[in-house]
Amino acid sequence: MKRREILSSLGAAVAAVPAAKLLANEMEGFPHDMALDQAFVPVPAATGAPQVLTREIDRRTVSAVFDRLIPGDELGPSATDAGCVDFLDSQLAGTFGQGASLYRAGPKAVGEDALMQKPQFIATPRERYETGLRALEAYAQRTHKASFADLKPDQQDAILHGMETGTIELAPEVNTPAFFELMLANVREGYFADPMYGGNKNMVGWKMIGFPGARYDYRLYADRTGEDLGLEPVSLIPKA
Amino acid sequence: MANKRPKADVVVVGLGWSGSLMAEELTRAGLNVVAIDRGPWIDTSTHTPPAVDPDELRWGQRKELLAPPRDNTVTFRNRADQVAAPLRDYGIYEMGRGVGGAGFHWAGMAWRFSPWDFQVRSKTIERYGRAKAEDGDMQLQDWGVTYDELEPFYDQWERIAGISGQASNIKGKITPGGNVFEGPRSRDYPTPKLKTLRMMELFNTATTNMGLHPFTIPVANISQPYTNPLGVTMGACTYCGFCLAYGCGNFSKSSPQACIFPVLVRRPNFKVITKSCVTKVNKAADGKTVTGVTFVDEHGREWEQPADIVCLTAFQVDNVRILLNSQIGKTFDPQTGEGTIGRNFSFQTVSGTDMWFEDEQINPFIGTGGLGSQIDDYNGDNFDHSKLDFIGGAGILTLSRDGAPIGKANNLPPGTPRWGSGFKKGYAKYYRNYGTIFNQGCSMPTKKATLDLDPTYRDKFGVPLLRLTYDYAQSDRNMAKFTMDRAVEIAREMGAAHVSGFNFADKSFSTAVIASDHVIGGAVMGDDPATSAVNSWLQSWDAHNLFVVGASAFPNNAGYNPTGTVGALAIRTAQAIHQTYVHNPAPLA
Numbered sequence: 121m122k123r124r125e126i127l128s129s130l131g132a133a134v135a136a137v138p139a140a141k142l143l144a145n146e147m148e149g150f151p152h153d154m155a156l157d158q159a160f161v162p163v164p165a166a167t168g169a170p171q172v173l174t175r176e177i178d179r180r181t182v183s184a185v186f187d188r189l190i191p192g193d194e195l196g197p198s199a200t201d202a203g204c205v206d207f208l209d210s211q212l213a214g215t216f217g218q219g220a221s222l223y224r225a226g227p228k229a230v231g232e233d234a235l236m237q238k239p240q241f242i243a244t245p246r247e248r249y250e251t252g253l254r255a256l257e258a259y260a261q262r263t264h265k266a267s268f269a270d271l272k273p274d275q276q277d278a279i280l281h282g283m284e285t286g287t288i289e290l291a292p293e294v295n296t297p298a299f300f301e302l303m304l305a306n307v308r309e310g311y312f313a314d315p316m317y318g319g320n321k322n323m324v325g326w327k328m329i330g331f332p333g334a335r336y337d338y339r340l341y342a343d344r345t346g347e348d349l350g351l352e353p354v355s356l357i358p359k360a
Numbered sequence: 361m362a363n364k365r366p367k368a369d370v371v372v373v374g375l376g377w378s379g380s381l382m383a384e385e386l387t388r389a390g391l392n393v394v395a396i397d398r399g400p401w402i403d404t405s406t407h408t409p410p411a412v413d414p415d416e417l418r419w420g421q422r423k424e425l426l427a428p429p430r431d432n433t434v435t436f437r438n439r440a441d442q443v444a445a446p447l448r449d450y451g452i453y454e455m456g457r458g459v460g461g462a463g464f465h466w467a468g469m470a471w472r473f474s475p476w477d478f479q480v481r482s483k484t485i486e487r488y489g490r491a492k493a494e495d496g497d498m499q500l501q502d503w504g505v506t507y508d509e510l511e512p513f514y515d516q517w518e519r520i521a522g523i524s525g526q527a528s529n530i531k532g533k534i535t536p537g538g539n540v541f542e543g544p545r546s547r548d549y550p551t552p553k554l555k556t557l558r559m560m561e562l563f564n565t566a567t568t569n570m571g572l573h574p575f576t577i578p579v580a581n582i583s584q585p586y587t588n589p590l591g592v593t594m595g596a597c598t599y600c601g602f603c604l605a606y607g608c609g610n611f612s613k614s615s616p617q618a619c620i621f622p623v624l625v626r627r628p629n630f631k632v633i634t635k636s637c638v639t640k641v642n643k644a645a646d647g648k649t650v651t652g653v654t655f656v657d658e659h660g661r662e663w664e665q666p667a668d669i670v671c672l673t674a675f676q677v678d679n680v681r682i683l684l685n686s687q688i689g690k691t692f693d694p695q696t697g698e699g700t701i702g703r704n705f706s707f708q709t710v711s712g713t714d715m716w717f718e719d720e721q722i723n724p725f726i727g728t729g730g731l732g733s734q735i736d737d738y739n740g741d742n743f744d745h746s747k748l749d750f751i752g753g754a755g756i757l758t759l760s761r762d763g764a765p766i767g768k769a770n771n772l773p774p775g776t777p778r779w780g781s782g783f784k785k786g787y788a789k790y791y792r793n794y795g796t797i798f799n800q801g802c803s804m805p806t807k808k809a810t811l812d813l814d815p816t817y818r819d820k821f822g823v824p825l826l827r828l829t830y831d832y833a834q835s836d837r838n839m840a841k842f843t844m845d846r847a848v849e850i851a852r853e854m855g856a857a858h859v860s861g862f863n864f865a866d867k868s869f870s871t872a873v874i875a876s877d878h879v880i881g882g883a884v885m886g887d888d889p890a891t892s893a894v895n896s897w898l899q900s901w902d903a904h905n906l907f908v909v910g911a912s913a914f915p916n917n918a919g920y921n922p923t924g925t926v927g928a929l930a931i932r933t934a935q936a937i938h939q940t941y942v943h944n945p946a947p948l949a
Binding site for chain 2: 145146147150151153154155156157160162188189190191193195216220221222224225227228229232235236237240242277284304308309312313314328329333335336337338339341342346347348356
């Protein structure tokens with residue numbers, strides 16, 4: 121190492137650069153501010169009035185869907201009781217709902233979804249929920265002359281099953297199976313994400329499967345292979 | 361008119377593993393280095409400490425440590441007669457969002473390629489005859505560097521990264537305990553292998569019973585405290601399982617941040633410019649060299665960074681795209697086979713099986729990014745292919761990686777409801793009973809695969825996106841089927857009640873289907889300027905002061921993760937620059 125250190129300091133002397141104005145993001149030396157970057161502090165779900173699902177009928181429809189996807193039973197509460205609709209509203213209000221990470225430049229190519237073997241969207245998730253929930257409600261009114269939320273569970277299940285398998289098309293502008301998958305993905309996220317995001321209240325999803333949550337050290341347990349460790353879950357941020 | 365910055369000895373484009381390793385070598389040798397990275401500064405303790413890291417929604421699902429497709433994606437088609445479409449959401453490209461690149465959020469499998477992988481063409485001809493290597497579909501070529509030549513640099517990379525593992529082949533002497541098929545190593549790993557977790561126990565017992573040779577995968581999730589040759593200290597992995605797509609708040613997962621930055625960033629002859637995207641390499645009037653790079657800062661201002669030496673150390677697709685947008689070299693034409701930029705794209709050919717037990721306690725939440733057991737009995741050329749309709753093979757592995765509950769919710773036995781009470785019942789039982797065998801298969805380049813510039817789609821700077829034209833080689837498809845059948849046999853031997861094989865290569869390739877995130881080639885290395893973009897020192901054949909470093913240089917992909925080979929090649933190139941090139945700036949022999 122010694123020889124290398126000498127090389128390094130020699131290099132520093134040789135490499136003196138003419139003083140120039142630094143760019144805003146030009147870094148020399150190790151950053152002195154070692155505090156947690158504010159942008160990386162997790163932001164819990166907002167509480168209070170809905171931000172995106174502001175129409176009562178949209179909330180009723182998505183709540184009814186979510187509670188068929190994850191119903192209340194002996195294994196745990198329903199999706200809405202676990203906070204999954206609050207979770208969804210919060211997600212749709214943020215960068216996920218805005219489609220902030222998506223490449224949304226047109227045109228949407230003909231045959232794009234088939235080529236990708238996966239549907240792609242220029243619309244944001246927020247827009248897809250708005251269009252999809254209204255189309256679902258209109259479909260229920262058209263076929264059953266009632267709100268989706270007021271249908272019997274087996275009627276709701278039949279519609280959801282038709283959406284999932286593509287035997288039902290809610291409206292020409294809605295990719296119905298993809299909308300079903302979006303709702304299924306989001307309700308699962310709500311049920312199994314950290315409770316700070318609004319769902320998984322009292323860590324019910326984690327308790328259901330035996331996931332110990334935001335634990336960060338299993339060295340004490342790693343040798344006990346094949347044992348039921350009976351670990352209670354912990355969450356990232358304590359209850360308010 | 362671009363603003364002009366003071367000239368540097370070397371400009372490094374992208375501060376991931378390649379860029380950091382090179383900048384460390386070059387600054388230590390006294391050169392003045394400026395690194396330019398598209399992303400912001402991020403570090404372990406200031407950005408992903410243990411109170412931020414274990415958050416599956418944010419990192420695992422929303423992928424907030426990955427570069428968003430919005431800023432830079434790739435268009436794709438299977439065949440040249442199709443119109444390519446852009447990948448709009450996250451898919452197989454998992455570039456990092458900040459400095460450290462993908463080296464910050466990677467899982468940590470820390471392989472060397474086998475000796476065969478560097479000489480696929482010549483070794484295949486030697487053992488099986490020319491027809492096997494020239495099947496009309498594959499475009500095989502040797503690397504111009506052998507495993508033995510690269511070994512000292514693998515060793516240096518493993519020392520810097522503190523890799524945990526157990527050797528079985530030290531200087532040709534084979535001892536059990538590690539991978540008996542591995543190439544000869546000069547010495548053992550710097551830290552011992554990790555613990556054997558439940559899924560690995562089941563796999564090890566079954567494969568041993570079958571006469572196969574299981575071993576613990578070498579990883580960059582390190583098993584004990586370690587101080588590397590740069591004087592940087594790492595801590596022991598805690599098996600928290602928040603690794604792939606996550607940072608590491610424990611200083612246990614090797615990354616540029618954990619292993620190199622603490623030394624590199626303090627050197628007075630090093631600077632890094634963040635949130636600034638290099639759009640092209642500037643060519644000199646002599647047509648034989650380059651003068652530096654052009655980049656756009658976060659305010660949209662264009663800058664020129666002059667430098668005597670340019671090192672492209674960005675992610676594979678970005679290296680190739682910068683070359684194409686800079687009009688350096690000739691674009692590969694699949695009709696004529698001429699041109700080198702965009703040639704030999706390859707991927708990772710993946711098959712395997714899902715499996716479910718009836719009464720296990722896998723405790724999947726105890727794990728770490730790269731941890732698992734593997735057999736190499738069906739990898740590379742470790743088995744006889746003379747009666748088989750393919751070359752190469754796959755690392756057949758099981759994972760003890762993580763127990764992330766959102767991501768695992770689809771892993772249910774066939775026939776289990778995906779929603780309703782049936783889903784809850786199924787997931788409550790099978791969360792602790794699920795396992796997978798993943799065949800990480802080789803990927804052979806084809807004559808038809810190309811990377812070029814898309815005629816329609818552009819990024820936010822108005823620069824054309826890269827366009828990928830690719831589908832699997834038939835040899836790889838046959839290999840994936842063969843290894844899937846082996847995985848199913850192993851799963852049955854493990855005692856799984858439900859076994860469901862999968863094979864990504866029985867369909868067309870798609871960038872939206874995440875079989876793997878290992879994308880390879882496009883600016884490949886070799887001894888022949890007619891078939892390679894860079895020589896075996898990763899020096900451009902078209903401009904001798906331009907070096908193109910990373911997985912873009914691999915002429916084919918092996919049945920292993922690429923990072924170890926990326927690291928070894930980067931160190932080798934950096935040493936060639938400061939030991940030889942700076943004293944005689946010319947094409948390296």
